[in-house]
Amino acid sequence: MDMKVNKKLGLKDRYNRMTRDLNWTPSYQSLKDIYPYLEYEGIKIHDWDKFEDPFRMTMDAYWKYQGEKERKLYAILDAFAQNNGHLGVTDARYINTLKLFLTGVSPLEYMSHKGFAILGRQFQGAGPRVACQMQSLDEIRHAQTQIHAMSNYNKYYNGFQDWQHMHHRVWYLSVPKSFFEDAVTSGPFEYILSISFAFEYVLTNLLFVPFISGAAYNGDMGAMAFGFSAQSDESRHMTLGLEVIKFVLEQDPDNLPIVQKWIDKWFWRGYRVLTLVAMMMDYMLPKRVMSWKEAWEIYAEENGGALFRDLARYGVKVPLGWEQACKEKDHLSHMAWNVFYNYGAAAPFHTWAPSEEDMKWLSAKYPDSFDKYYRPLWEHYAKEQKEGRRFYNKTLPMLCQTCQIPMFFTEPDDHTKIAYRESDWRGNKFHFCSDGCKHIFDNEPEKFAQSWLPVHQIYQGNCFPEDVDPSKPDFDPLMEVLRYYKMEFGRDNLDYADSQDKKNFEAWRAQATTN
Amino acid sequence: MTQVPNVFIALQRNEETRPIVDAILADNPGALHDEQPAMVKINVPGRLVVRRSTIEQEIGREFDLQELHVNLITLTGHIDESDDEFVLSWVH
Secondary structure, rough: OOOOOOOOHHHHHHHHHHOHHOOOOOOOOHHHHHOOOOOOOOOOOOHHHHHHOOOOOHHHHHHHHHHHHHHHHHHHHHHHOOOOOHHOOOOOHHHHHHHHHHOOHHHHHHHHHHHHHHHHOOHHHHHHHHHHHHHHHHHHHHHHHHHHHHHHOOOOOOOOOOOOHHHHHOHHHHHHHHHHHHOOOOOOHHHHHHHHHHHHHHHHHHHHHHHHHHHHOOOOHHHHHHHHHHHHHHHHHHHHHHHHHHHHHOOOOHHHHHHHHHHHEEEEEEHHOOHHHHHHHHHHOOOOOOHHHHHHHHHHHHHHHHHHHHHHHHOOOOOOOOHHHHHHHHHHHHHHHHHHHHHHOOOOEEOOOOHHHHHHHHHOOOOOOOOHHHHHHHHHHHHHOOOOOOOOOOOOOOOOOOOEOOOOOOOOOOOEEEEEEEEOOOEEEEEOHHHHHHHHHOOOOHHHHOOOOOHHHHHHOOEEEOOOOOOOOOOOOHHHHHOOOOOOOOOOOEEEEHHHHHHHHHHHHHHOOOO | OOOOEEEEEEEOOOOOOOHHHHHHHHHOOOOOEEEEOOOEEEEEEEEEEEEEEHHHHHOOOOOHHHHHOEEEEEOOOOOEEOOEEEEEOOOO
């Protein structure tokens, strides 16, 4: 009796019935009026049905598996909170990575949700439209689960309270914010190339895989749960990115130069944003899974290399700036953490100099750079701090007009020299950290001349609370800026060594492990 | 470069994925098994296949390859999925 009468439709048929076959050709409105944004970027699409979604996920299957992911995720979050899981993390220094994540990354998930919602409406093909609708739902799920997971830490630790307010104001947060605003204000094809291909396919493994595995290694089941749950959707997003680029390139030879320009731009934009991740991996995780350099070699050089060798058949070249990014792998995290150590009074999380043990690890992982360039710096800071002179830089840094990162990057071939690039445009001079960022500006000066640069805005008086009185004799502009950021001086910022977080964590942990 | 580039798949490391990982290792000679905190990454030169029938033998029940999504972390390569096989490769 094992004869199957009603054989289920195969995966391919099911996908076609449930996506393409639900689409229709409009009869009384023109396609141009329904999908008005598809031509102005210059991309030519002749047959939308050639787009193949390799996962062939249908909406009913989507809800089923997403529901299962959510149930697993929230069971872990609840168990973690119920069991005071935060006291099981290696060390409260770790929690500062979450502050950076919540203020810098989670708001991008929400932006991404909005961007894909637009695409889920604006693409003419049913295949990509459905994939973008799913991704839009994924992204809002990521924002929600991250906020939910980290709200547990907000009950016990400082600096989590005003993440959304901070995202729109605090100096270094303009780096991820401006990256996504740049993407979401571009056309539909540039947006999907920037986020799905350049960011998700080429770069997000570096953000989510070693860092989230690192969260697990440091005892944070909450971050592990939201990170891997998000990353499981990411596999679908990456696949969309790869599929879209193949589809666009196969549709018309005229698309190649446009696509190459976007690959060059968005690889470099995304890579610069990941500077924050490099320092999280090498300096902020008390227990480290792998170095930034190792992660770069696995996920960018090896895997990205294979990808670009594969795409060469379409005439796609390795992105501009790739070589420099590979050269910087020995330096990126060290340069970045140095700047955050400098500006530790102006960030709503704690910073610290690496311990002798940390430095031993850094020397071993970075034999060509750490001892030569960076160890002396940290030893100097440590000595100063020991003598009661913890260094806080009180001047404001010059920012790159494109990536908005302080201009601390060195010349690719001389790590003792800060790189400066500049362009003149309509009577003004604009400054850049690298050839990559200058190149991006030169291609779109109208857009990037408008960058909201936090340092410029502070100097122009646009970053003070409304009740500020600059004529008062004790007016302290920097303290007023922190008040505008809603940061509490002495509680949310400064060195970890003297923080309330450290004191509380130690006291609570002692309580949890003794009678 | 004549060396065949790796494709990989990474899964959360838990009781649901243990038989899946075993099935992938059985179906892909030359697979390298890389365990990291809370996750497992399987690297295979050129082509990686996940076969439904092997997973079903391991777990003793029917398995829908789309169940992979629940514990999937990341992957690379071109995907070709059917009801019976999920294939990753850099081959055309």
